[in-house]
Every structure is written in structure tokens, then in C-alpha cells.
Amino acid sequence: MAKSYDFVIIGAGIVGLSVARELNKRHPNSSIVILEKELDIGRHASGRNSGVMHSGVYYGSTTLKAKVCSLGAARMRDFADEYEISYKKVGKVIIASSAEDLPTLDTLLTNAKNNGVQAERLDVQGVKEIEPYASAYEAGIYCPDTAVIDSKAIINKLREILEEQGVEFVYGAPIRTARPNKCLIETAQGKFSYEFLYNCAGAGADLIAKMFGHAGNYTLVPFKGIYYKLRVDKRHLVNGNIYPVPNVELPFLGVHLTKVINGEVYLGPTAIPALGRENYGIFKGIKLSESFTIGRQLISMYKANRENFRRLAHEEMKKYYKPFFLSAAQKLIRTLQSGDLESSNKIGIRPQLVNLKTQTLEMDYIVEKDERTLHVLNSISPAFTSSLAFCEYIVDQAEGTKPV
DSSP, rough: OOOOEEEEEOSOOOOOOOOHHHHHOOTTTTTTTESSSSSSOOOOOHHHHEEEEESSSSSHHHSSSHHHHHHHHHHHHHHHHHTTEEEEOOEEEESSSSSSHHHHHHHHHHHHHHHHHOOOOEEEEHHHSTTOOOOOOOOEEEEEOOOEHHHHHHHHHHHHHHHTTEEEEEESOOOEEEGGGGGEEEETEEEEEEEEEEEEOGHHHHHHHTTTTTTEEEEEEEEEEEEEOGGGGGGOOOSSSEEEETTTTTSSOOOOEEETTSSOEEOOOOOOOOTTTTTTTSSTTOOOOHHHHHHHHHHHHHHHHHGGGHHHHHHHHTSSSSHHHHHHTTOOOTOOOGGGGEEEEEEEEEEEEETTTTTTTTTSEEEESSSSSEEEEEOTTHHHHHHHHHHHHHHHHHHHOOOO
């Protein structure tokens, strides 16, 4: 017999947890269950990110990311203050490495102005005053509101709050089948019926959405993010965050340096096409049928070569090898040497949504819904930063009220 709930949420990452919190605020007497296929919360992207709270400088003003990023960062700081979770407002410099980067700096400054985000154009000396060891070509941008926080502390506090409020968690519950006409799903932990279902399953969101007749034009392709760490005696080279100027036509920010909340300095991540949604090792997380499907999709994208995908694939694959990774990092700090970088067990997977019609990477959040379900299909960066505002938009969409 199925267990019945007002709201079923699939996925106990930052988005699923935030949606549960928002629903409990609006409907305090409702029954809510979060179904998680793993044995704990935040086992994937939510627990593996760098903990940077972005300011919102990268996103055009018409995008959903722009609407919820800076607002989400403010909500995250308020949440951290309320529950005494430490964070550091360390700022970020985005630096040009060649003349080709300068027009994009202007684009980012325009984004910042349109999005109400603090950002200042700096000359080389101005960059040096904030990050003395950074190697800027002519100019950079300073974003003072960028902060770092312990992402695991946030998701653990959210779970604690939700459990105290009566939200149920069911672990080890991957979705096996769905019967949308019956408002019923079957998991490894039994059957669950719902009045409304939220699919916040991250890297598995498209597969679950397809069970409900959604995401027909999309598929997720994973990209592997590898990190190195600076040696302890080299941490002084970075005060906060040093980022390159990104290719604004792609949803990746490039290898950057971040001094995280505990003082360690990470370099990364890469954006290497992977053959599994949980392909954290060379072969770990590869499933034959899944890898075949992903590989076929990558070949299609390689052939179509939209947004110069071939160049991206070639450049990122080379970063498996330390000399090529180091070369990318040296664009930010020219004096870095191979011995300054230590191996790290920090590896993430970015589940990137691909438009099957255009063979392009989707840049913005994508949400699809019907009368009884809503599916968050592209909860990529800055989803962690955005989450406490993004969840309001998600629930507004489900309930047919005015978006954020």
C-alpha cells in the first residue's frame, strides 16, 4: 500500500531541501517527504561544490539566474547569520589574460549594473592591491560581495530544521517507476502517492522527468570537475577568489583559485566531458548502457560543434594531465609551479542540460511542470548560491503565483 503525502520531493540536495523549507513555510500543516536515492543528503553536487556564494555578475539581466542569484546570496547570508554558520565575505577578482578578454569584462560590468550587483573595473595596480600575486592583463573586475561558506554546514542545518518541523526523509529510495495518472511513484523503499511532486533530482532529473512525459527536448551530459590544492606554504598567494574571464557563450567559469572557509586554496574545476553521471574516478561510476548513451550524445555535439564544442572538449580533456592544468592556473598567477599544486580528492560532476534540437548547452535554469508535478532540469551553478531564492520561484511556478 502506498504512503500518501501532500508533497513528495525527489532529491535531498540543496534545491530539494530549500523547496521543502519553502513549502513548510507556506503550508505548515502539510505532509512532506523527501526521497533520496543515496543513504545521506548532499552526496553529489551540493556536497562537492567549492562553497562560493556568487554575486551574479555573469548572467544577463533577462535570465532566471540573474533574478535569483544575488537575492539567493543575500538569503544565504541571512540564513547563516540566523543559525551561526560562519562565512567570509572575501570578494572576487576576475582578471583578463589577453586583449581578447577585455570586451567580455565590459559585458560583465554591464551585467552587474543591470542586475544591481556591486562590481568595479580595476587596472593592473588595482588588481594587485586586492590580490598581489594575480597576473592581470591591463584590467580586471572586483566583486566585493562574493563570499565563501561551508556548503555541508548549510545542507546539514536545513535537514535539522526540516526534521524538527516534521518533514520526513527516506533514504536509499531511487525511483523505479511512475504512474502520473495515479499520482503514484514506486521506489526501492516502497510506493508513495502525492498531491504534488517536485523533481529536484540533480543529475537524474531528466530521467525522472521523462517518466512523467517531460524533458522530451533535453538530456543531461555530465562534465567532470577536478581540483588541485595549493601547498600550505603557498596559500598566501590567494586572499579570496581569483577567476579568469569566462567564455560567456558557455556555462563554465574556467579554472579558478578559491580560498575556502577553512583557509585551504583550491584550484579548479575542470569541465571534462564524462561518461557517467557519477563518474568521479577514471572508471568509477561508469555504467555500460549509460556511458553508451552519453558517449553517443557527446559525439553528436562534437559533430555539430555548436559554440565551438570541439575546442572545449579538446582543451578540457588535456587538463587530466597536470602540466595542462597548471598552464590554465598560470594565467591567473604566473609564478605558480608544478610543485605548488597538490592532488586533491575533491571531484565534482556538473550535470549539464543539452538541448537535443540545437545540440547546445542550456545556459539558464529550466523548469517544466504540469498540474501535479514540477521538474527542475538544469540546477547547475549558481544553484547553491541561488537556492533560497530559487526555491521561491519553483514553488510559485507550481502554485501558479507570481514568480520572484
